[in-house]
Amino acid sequence: MKENKQLLVLTHLSQLLDFVTGIGGFVVPLILWLTKKDEIRNMDAHGKAILNFRISMFIYILICIPLILLLGLGIIGLIAIGFFYLIFPIINAIRASNNEAPKYPFSIKFMK
Template sequence: MKKNKELIVLTHLSQLLDFVTGIGGLIVPLLIWAIKKDEVLDLDEHGKAILNFRITMFIYLLLCVPLILFFGLGFLGFLVIGVFYAIFPILNAIRANNEEKPNYPFSIRFF
């Protein structure tokens, strides 16, 4: 196994593709993780953290849909989740660059 800090940083930042393509922020990190997890040191840990974050945020988005009927609380939820989608990948890319462990708050561990 070799160390490739840049690929791990790129994997975190690739989540921001959602703002451009809509779904690329899930597919690209998933592909990078699936293909390179056994070749790059620490990529498996970071990839799992990314996927857990993405799945958890999708569940939270689904929960916001019915909350729209209750005084528009779902819109507030969408706003908060949008901020999470923008901030946490950048923070974790910085953490990965500093060779720290990933930290995505509010994530449910699936993997």
């Protein structure tokens, strides 16, 4: 296995494509993880962390939608999720460039 920190950083930052394309932030990291997990050192761990984070945030969005009707609590939740979508990929891209393990808070471990 070879080391490629730039690809790990790119995988984390590719999540920000959601702000441009709407769905690219899930598809691109998924494709990178599926194609490179056996070739690049630590890609499997980083890819699983990203996918766990993305799936968890999607579930939280689904929970927030009906909460909008309940005193607008869902709006606060959606704003927080939007903040998480913006900040945590950048933080973990920096962590990847420093050879550190990814940490996405509020992630449910679907893939271990």
